[in-house]
Amino acid sequence: MASTFLLTAGGTGGHLFPAQALAAELVRRGHVVELATDQRVGAYGGDFPARKVHVISSATIAGRNPLALARTAWRLARGTWQARGVIRRLKPDAVIGFGGYPTFPPMFAAFLGGVPSVLHEANAVMGRANRMLARRCSAIATSFPLVGEAAGVYPHKTRQTGNPVRDAVISASATPYDVPQDGGAFQLLVFGGSQGARFFSDCLPPALECLDAETRARIRLVQQCRPEDMDRVRAFYERIGITAELAPFFSDMAERIAVSHLVICRSGASSVSELSVIGRPSVLVPLPHALDNDQGRNADILARAGGAWPVAQSELDPARLAALLSELMAAPGRLAEAADCAKRAGRPDAVRRLADLAEYIASGAPVGALDAQETSSGDAS
Template sequence: MKVLVTGGGTGGHIYPALAFVKYVKSQDPSAEFLYVGGKRGLENKILPKTDIPFKTLEIQGFKRKLSFDNVKTVQLFIKSIHQAKKILKEFQPDVVIGTGGYVSGAVVYGAAKLKIPTIVHEQNSVPGITNKFLSRYVDRVALAFPDAAQFFPERKTVLVGNPRATEVRDVAKTSILSEYHLDPDKETVLIFGGSQGALKLNRAVVDALPRFAEKNYQVLYASGERYFEEIKKNLDFSLEELTNISVQPYIDKMAEVMANSSLLIGRAGATSIAEFTALGLPAILIPSPYVTNDHQTKNAQSLADHGAVKMIRDEELTGDLLVATIDEIMEDQQLRSSMAAASKEQGIPDAAERLYGLVKEVI
């Protein structure tokens, strides 16, 4: 089987694709893969570190305001379709899977026109413009959230979840928290705002740090590398004085840390949601207001409606509210258990298997 995977721009498009490739390789070592990304996306940093053959196309997104750049965008899109068709004819895939981003638009559209079986994977509860456009041409639309089905042709949609969940579902409890100078046997609250951090969340956490020091639970806080030094410099106390708090610029083994945590606080991106629901971890989500179609709020609300998470809007977030919401959950074992059960219920840990089944169905 030959599979061409395409998606780019952000980790939310790339990591599900890589998780799917990893799973298929475990099931069919003879399967061949090619990944096609954009020339300027994050995929250019991630894919070269893998053993997956990688090619790029020159493409860019539309500006929301009227701009001459949009003329260039159309020209690049038309050109990239021709380039994509050339790549497709050379590789001759049995199926093409698009996971989002403008580059997947050109590749999946080109594949559909060449009568190659096609699937798009939508990670969020509100789809992006690329997948909505492609849904008219593809054979199937694979969903991570059931709420997204309303935006696509009903006969094409299949709920599969996010393949990243399959990667983390079997992560076991370990002593990894000791690597961050914390007690592996103590209830732990994990706070992070993504790889780059989140300014509003960081301000609230810094304000709350002295109060966290007085709690029965411990806190592991990943600030993001660009905020770490600034935080250290502006604190009125030394981080070393806080025995039950660990502040880190970045957490490398995030899935393992999640598996050893009691509560997660962070943004509402599709990848982290797939991870913590696969583990059955309760969460407090602060959706980023700076994403397309406010999809993180929709992601978080979908989980909040089922009792899996508490949601705090970015504009309402303060240190006081953050501490109060954490305490509400950490001091009520029954509430935390019910949230954990709801989180597990909303997770789809066999997502990669489901997507693989869909691939075999369309080929």
């Protein structure tokens, strides 16, 4: 029977992309999907296959200033009140949360209203908001085996489904890796999360300038840049003769990953999942100073599989980046092997597994029977 699902995710790509993938799968199965998110949804919400999008008040807990904490508490309480209204009107069979503080009000409202819920953790380390919600949800779905303080805390309701990727990523995964040819054009893709990364705009141009002229002439660059960095980065590349396409956001990122010989990016969960499903080698630069080092843990997983080369931002200056690029561009066999290793680590079936789990929870079946589900076979493979 058709069910109604309320999906909730923060308004950035890292949270919305896996939610979008699940929404598309649930709609294909004949279910009704609505989305609760925050005001940042912007460019990412246009293609979301939801019947309706609800913007819910939220805030991130940061620092210990009493006034700031009071403001945050007020916004979260207001968001919970808004979410309870949405849930009363919609009467969803289940609420599915994808992490971040914007998911806290709808997920907590589901708990207060007795609505079954599934909490999805995209990273190897469970985020703070998810840790607060974990005890109150019906089931927890993870992308990777959890590490850190949440590891093994709720084994009876935790299942490793993988991180859902969008339909465009599944389509792009059919594109075989085009091994770069000696002396031929080299497709380099650089991006840095939802809004780009200033670090790449600062580090990459001088790194490419360090390359010898023959190597530099091979590069065909696509780079995500913040709007405020665009003019200076473009001028730099024009001066050193780099063919570059720059933009703050690429709506066809999956296709661009698929035609790349090498990707340089952050190691957010969605990026790591998409790189592995499509199967492309990458230099991963985890976001520094993260409280739980979640991006560092994500990068380690792909590196252990042989599909990536992680480098800490503090250790990556233009000279080292240039040396690494020269080394990899001169070793097409290494790149092809890394592409193959990345692809073998991918979980293209994650969306099916998570949708199965969502349907199971929406059916009202007892949580203790989760082990009977095909999606929760009990292994951590």
